[in-house]
Amino acid sequence: MSALALILTLVFVLIPLFLSKTLQLGLEKDTLIATVRSIIQLFAVGYVLQFIFDSENILYIFLMVALMIGAAVENARKKGASIRGITWKLVLTFVVIEVLTQGILLGLHITPATAQYIIPLSGMVIGNSMVLGILFLNRFTSEVSSRREETELILSLGGTPKQAIQHSLLASIKASTIPTIESQKTIGLVQLPGMMSGQIIAGADPLQAVMFQLLILFLLLTTAIVTSTMLGFLSYPTKFNERMQVID
């Protein structure tokens, strides 16, 4: 794509600005901020990636992945503020997901061990894990509070904290994983996934693009279930004290 073509794409920003102004939606300022931020952020990432790809230094790959994990933790931890030590639980979850998925991809030689593959795939895995983590924490917090009576009933009958919170825990894991599974059922029917579309536009063979997209989809299935399960099992003990009582 030429620089001129890129400048012309700003027409797609002018249309919402015009409509917002005409309909007095008050979205002009946010639209402009979003546009400027996306241009700066994406170009910055582009230059950084180019530098890392050219240097082929493994340290930079680690640094990039660490940055991604740091940003994901920062975003997700606000949703789990009521859970003691949530920051480290999120760090551990994202690190395990990253090691697990890259371990399988590289260990089985599914993808080459180069920055060009490791960084984008890590970004997708960590980004999805973050969204899943937020979904899980939201659901878990509300389940625990709405099922408080049930939890105390089970404790009062001689149940352990794990038995008492099992309903809330499993319901939250299920609820946060379902959207990933559901979205995969309709993929390709309504819209082509972003990564696949990008590859096709860039000139890749559509079947190659499909194969990569399938890789991503399967990767995200593991990401979804591992993220919510890990976060769940790391988080539930913080809802109880050492006398097996519910902490408010």
Place this chain on the structure above:
Amino acid sequence: MIQQAAITLQEVVYETEENKIICGITGRFTKGKITAIVGPSGAGKTTLFRLCNGLLSPSGGNILINGKEILTFDPVSLRRHVGIVLQQATMLEGSVRDNLALPLQLDGKELTDDEAQRMIQLVGLDPDILERNSRDLSGGQKQKVSIARTLLNEPEILLLDEITSSLDRVSRQDIEKLIEWINRETGTTVIWITHNLEQAKSVAEEVWVMIDGRIAEAGPIEMLDHPENDDVKHFVMEERK
């Protein structure tokens, strides 16, 4: 002869960040007897039960169960030993049978068909109810299932929190008879929170009157006819109106 205490409270205090709910209670519940706890709402009666069952820990003082400090008990065995039936009779999703099976399931055991039928009949319900969805039961039926569920743990001490408040007169009398029978046949110590002074007098041998997180007066059940404490006199008079 000094009778043994099932539960002994020594200067027990329970406070939250906002309120002092139990204000230094000292007293004992006699082993093998039925003791009624009466008092106005907000007196701390339910909190006292939650302290005895280990769902809460006191902020100060000591609780002894059969002479042993409560903190020396493993919470799971304490809660099986000191059973509690709560006023709200919470039912878990599933059938009545699933709910009855819960205490045994938590202990890795199974509820046999004979046991389920025996327990459900014991609380005055028809065995046909076992397969019904527990959420479709009436308040009274839920309360009876809730009692049967706690009894399946065979507790030595049974804490009953307003368990007949949602029942009609006949069901209430059935439950009273059942609890008296359990106390008589198994020697289970029963501590029963009730708003109904007539019920307290008909089932209990001893009574505690709790007001504002303290024991205003305690003694044999006949005490309710001749209280000495002015607050208790006022409470009894109000309840009889």
